[in-house]
Amino acid sequence: xxxxxxxxxxxxxxxxxxxxxxxxxxxxxxxxxxxxxxxxxxxxxxxxxxxxxxxxxxxxxxxxxxxxxxxxxxxxxxxxxxxxxxxxxxxxxxxxxxxxxxxxxxxxxxxxxxxxxxxxxxxxxxxxxxxxxxxxxxxxxxxxxxxxxxxxxxxxxxxxxxxxxxxxxxxxxxxxxxxxxxxxxxxxxxxxxxxxxxxxxxxxxxxxxxxxxxxxxxxxxxxxxxxxxxxxxxxxxxxxxxxxxxxxxxxxxxxxxxxxxxxxxxxxxxxxxxxxxxxxxxxxxxxxxxxxxxxxxxxxxxxxxxxxxxxxxxxxxxxxxxxxxxxxxxxxxxxxxxxxxxxxxxxxxxxxxxxxxxxxxxxxxxxxxxxxxxxxxxxxxxxxxxxxxxxxxxxxxxxxxxxxxxxxxxxxxxxxxxxxxxxxxxxx
Ligand SMILES: *Cc1c(COP(=O)(O)O)cnc(C)c1O
Numbered sequence: 568x569x570x571x572x573x574x575x576x577x578x579x580x581x582x583x584x585x586x587x588x589x590x591x592x593x594x595x596x597x598x599x600x601x602x603x604x605x606x607x608x609x610x611x612x613x614x615x616x617x618x619x620x621x622x623x624x625x626x627x628x629x630x631x632x633x634x635x636x637x638x639x640x641x642x643x644x645x646x647x648x649x650x651x652x653x654x655x656x657x658x659x660x661x662x663x664x665x666x667x668x669x670x671x672x673x674x675x676x677x678x679x680x681x682x683x684x685x686x687x688x689x690x691x692x693x694x695x696x697x698x699x700x701x702x703x704x705x706x707x708x709x710x711x712x713x714x715x716x717x718x719x720x721x722x723x724x725x726x727x728x729x730x731x732x733x734x735x736x737x738x739x740x741x742x743x744x745x746x747x748x749x750x751x752x753x754x755x756x757x758x759x760x761x762x763x764x765x766x767x768x769x770x771x772x773x774x775x776x777x778x779x780x781x782x783x784x785x786x787x788x789x790x791x792x793x794x795x796x797x798x799x800x801x802x803x804x805x806x807x808x809x810x811x812x813x814x815x816x817x818x819x820x821x822x823x824x825x826x827x828x829x830x831x832x833x834x835x836x837x838x839x840x841x842x843x844x845x846x847x848x849x850x851x852x853x854x855x856x857x858x859x860x861x862x863x864x865x866x867x868x869x870x871x872x873x874x875x876x877x878x879x880x881x882x883x884x885x886x887x888x889x890x891x892x893x894x895x896x897x898x899x900x901x902x903x904x905x906x907x908x909x910x911x912x913x914x915x916x917x918x919x920x921x922x923x924x925x926x927x928x929x930x931x932x933x934x935x936x937x938x939x940x941x942x943x944x945x946x947x948x949x950x951x952x953x954x955x956x957x958x959x960x961x962x963x964x965x966x967x968x969x970x971x972x973x974x975x976x977x978x979x980x981x982x983x984x985x986x987x988x989x990x991x992x993x994x995x
Contacts, residue, residue, distance in 0.1 A: 568617075568619055568955070568956050569617045569618075569619070570601070570603065570615070570617050570619070571617060572604065572615075572616040572617045573601065573602070573603045573604045573615055573616055573617055574601060576604045576616065577601050577602060577604070587602070588602065592962075592963065592964050592967065593963070595963045597944060597948065597963070597964050597965065598947070598948040598951040598952065598963045598964065599948050599952065600952060602963070603615040603616075603617075603619070604616045606618075607635075607636075608623065608631075608634075608635025608636055609634075609635050609636050610634040610635060610636075610972075610974035611623060611634050611635075611972060611974040611975040611976065611979050612635070613635065613960055619958070620958060621955070621958050621959060621960035622958060622959050622960065622975070622979045622982065622983055623635070623960045623972075624959070624960060624961050624962070624969040624970060624971070624983075625960055625961070625962050625967075625969075625970065626970040626972055627839060628834070628962075628967075628970075629777075629808075629809050629813060629834040629835065629968075629970055630833075630834040630835055630837060630838065630839050631838075631839060631970070631972055632812060632813060632835050632880070632884060632893070632922065632970070632972055632973065633838070633880060633883055633884070633972060633973050633974065634972040634973060634974025634975070635974070637838075637879075637880075637883065637974075639879050639882070639883055640838050640839070640876050640879045640880055640883075642879075643875040643876065643878065643879035644840075644872055644875055644876055644879075646875070647660075647871050647872055647874075647875040648872065650871070651871070652870075652871065652872060653867060653870050653871065653872075654871070655866060657869070658869065658871055658874065660869075660871060660874035660875060660878060661680060661869040661874055663874070663878055664680070664836075664874050664877050664878050664881075665677075665678045665680075665846075667877075667878060667881045668832070668836070668844060668846065668881075669846075671812070671816055671817050671881065671885070672807075672811070672817050672818055672820065672821075672830060672832075673817075674820060674826045674827060674828075674830060674847060674848075675830050675844075675846035675847055676846070676847065676848060676849040676852065677846050677847070677849050677852035677853070678844050678845070678846030678852070679844065679845055679846060679852070679855060679863065679868075680842065680843070680844050680865075680868050680869040680873075680874070681842075681843040681844065681845065681863075681865055681868050682841045682842060682843060682865055682867050682868060682870070682873070683713070683833060683841055683842075683843045684712075684713050684806075684808035684831065684832075684833030684834065684843045685712075685713025685714055685715060685843070686713075686843050686865070687713075687808060687831035687832060687833055687843035687844060687845040688712040688713045688715065688718060688771065688804075688806055688808070688831050688845075689713065689715040689718070690845050690863045691769075691771070691804050691806075691829045691830075691831050691845040691847075692704060692715070692717070692718070692768075692769060692771065692804070693861060693862075693863065694829065694845070694851060694852070694854065694855060694861050694863075695768045695769035695802040695804060695828075695829065695851075696768045696769070697854060697860075697861035698768075698802065698851050698854055698861070699768040699769070699800065699801070699802060701765070701766050701767060701768035702744050702766065702768065703744050703745075703746055703763055703766045703767045703768060704717070704744065704745055704746070704767065704768055704769045704770070704771060705745075705746045705747075705748055705756065705759055705760070705767055705769070705770045705771070705801075706718065706720065706721075706745055706746075706747060706748075706770075706771050706772075707747070707748055707749065707750040707772055707773075707776070707936070708721040708747050708748070708749055708750065708935070708936040708937065709721065709722075709750055709776060709778065709779035709782070709935065709936025709937075709939060710722070710750065710771075710772060710773045710776055710778065710779075710806070710936075711773070711778035711779075712771055712773075712806050712808075712831075713808075716736075716737045716738065716741045716742070717737075717741045717742060717744055717745045718745070718771075719734050719737055719742075720737070720742050720745045720747060721747055721936065722778075746759050746763060746767070749935050749936070749937060750772075750776055750779075750782060750934070750935040750936060751782070751784065751785045751788050751934045751935050752935065753787070753788055753791040753792070753795075756770070756791075756792065756795060757795060760795055760799055760801070764799070765799075767799065767801050768801065768802065769801060769802040769803070769804050769829075770792055770795075770796060770801055770802075770803055770804065771804040771806055772789075772792065772803075772804070772805065772806065773805075773806050773809065773810065774789055774805045774806075774807065774810055774818070774819030774820065774823060774825070774827075775809075775810050775814055775819050775920045775921075775923065777809040777810065777923055777925075777967075777968040778809070778966065778967070778968075779936050779939045779966050780918075780925045780926075780927055780933065780939055780942075780965065780966050780967065780968065781918045781919070781920065781923050781924060781925035781968045782918065782933060782934060782935065782939065783918055783920050784819075784823065785934060789819075789823050789825040790823075790825055792825075793825050793826070793827075796828070802828040802829060802851070803827040803828050803829075804827055804828065804829045804830070804831065805818070805819065805820055805825075805827035805829075805830050805831070806831045807819060807820070807830050807831060807832055808831055808832060808833035808834055808843065809833075809834055809923070809968070810920075810921075810923070811830070811832040811833075811834070811835060811836060812832075812835040812836065812880075812881070812884055813834070813835055813921055813922055813923060813970070814920045814921030814922070814923060815890055815921050816884065816885065816889075816890055818830070818832075819920075822920070822921065827847065828847050828848050828851060829845060829846070829847035829848070829851065830845065830846060830847055831843065831844070831845045832844040832845070832846075835880060835884075836877050836880075836881075837873055837876055837877050837880075838876035838877055838879060838880030839876060840870075840872055840873040840876040840877070841867075841873060842870075842873040842874075842876075842877055883973070884973075889973065890921070890922075892973065893921070893922045893971055893972075893973060894921055894922065896922075896971050896975055896980060897919050897921070897922050897923075897924050897971040898919060899980060900924065900971070900980050900983060900984060901917060901918075901919040901924045903980075903984040903987065904917060904926060904984070904987055905917050905926075907984075907987055907988045907991055908926070908991070911991050911992075911995060913928065913991065913995060914928065914929060914930045915927060915928055915929060916929045916931070916932050916933040916942075918933075922970060922971040922972075923968045923969070923970060924968065924969050924971070925967070925968045925969055927939060927942035927943075927947075927965065928942055928943040928946045928947060928950075928965075929941055929942040929943070939966065942965055943965075944965040944966075946994060947964075947965035948965070949993075949994040950990055950991075950994055951963060953986075953989070953990035953993045953994060954986055954987070954990050957986035957989060957990065958982070958986070959982075959983055959986045959987075
């Protein structure tokens with residue numbers, strides 16, 4: 568595979584941008600080699616600047632549930648663009664997108680738009696603290712909620728990939744307000760809540776964890792959190808930045824029948840534009856400024872281009888059969904991978920939820936960050952490189968999810984399954 572243009576660009580980028588990238592995991596550090604610079608995408612395909620073609624399972628890390636450059640999203644953007652890019656004043660499309668969100672995720676009675684997932688979780692935590700008058704929050708090891716100080720504690724994703732779950736620059740005093748529990752360990756949460764009685768504002772959780780690979784919630788885990796929160800006056804925040812419109816139309820809360828008090832969205836909601844949103848119970852969201860006095864603002868929040876891309880995306884994914892098709896394709900590929908791993912006698916743990924899927928080279932079943940860390944990440948790196956040279960673009964980290972899009976064809980899936988088998992043969 569020729570990558571000379573990517574190599575040259577990366578060398579330039581490193582002199583101007585830290586590590587040559589604007590988000591750490593893009594740098595391919597944990598899988599070896601250097602990142603590819605992308606020229607364009609269409610449907611399920613991606614082309615780098617050297618002209619190499621890939622079937623893409625990263626999908627910009629989740630947003631592209633329709634695939635690249637979907638014609639309806641592009642058309643909506645082209646129309647909107649003609650009228651101007653930003654006003655910093657209300658526009659009708661903000662109501663339209665809020666209405667869509669409320670219809671597909673009914674627990675979000677009121678919603679506030681922001682420009683990233685990080686902003687959404689930061690804001691939701693502030694609202695939870697303001698509403699309850701409490702300071703502490705509980706998060707789970709390996710769950711990533713963006714890069715806000717008090718959330719960057721054992722945070723999975725790029726942080727795990729680079730071996731630095733905690734970051735310099737996060738004051739200890741901030742991190743001290745973040746209490747950590749193990750994912751899928753309800754008893755640990757109960758104990759934590761008891762020993763901090765009356766002090767916990769919120770429990771924030773990825774209802775399907777997607778930033779330490781893919782880890783599904785065990786039976787009763789989310790329900791247990793809901794009951795505990797109700798008993799203790801704690802707000803339950805589902806961070807559905809990744810799972811929203813991804814694991815099902817109404818997100819993980821629809822799939823697992825558990826309603827949080829607050830939900831954060833991002834990724835798919837922007838259809839590839841920078842968007843996030845947070846919302847939930849009317850009595851809580853009514854406390855947000857200027858309706859209430861919990862402050863949160865944004866110059867580009869509710870931006871026309873972002874709203875247009877979001878609305879166009881939701882319109883497409885709302886069509887009959889959209890998720891059935893997506894889930895069926897994901898399940899098919901996951902089964903093919905599972906069968907190949909089993910045939911080869913490779914110890915593994917594999918999961919798919921909706922259109923998210925992932926596997927670990929691991930001897931034990933992975934159900935938490937602690938068990939995920941026992942996987943063979945070096946072997947994943949070898950696997951990643953074998954897939955790449957066969958034209959399959961998987962996440963450049965053992966601790967990230969893969970994403971199916973509506974644009975992936977049967978032929979794409981068959982090609983992927985074949986490349987998977989060949990790659991296993993190469994690395995084992
Ligand atoms: C990606 C992600 C975020 C952060 O979103 P950004 O748009 O990258 O700031 C937060 N929470 C979860 C669960 C995510 O997957």
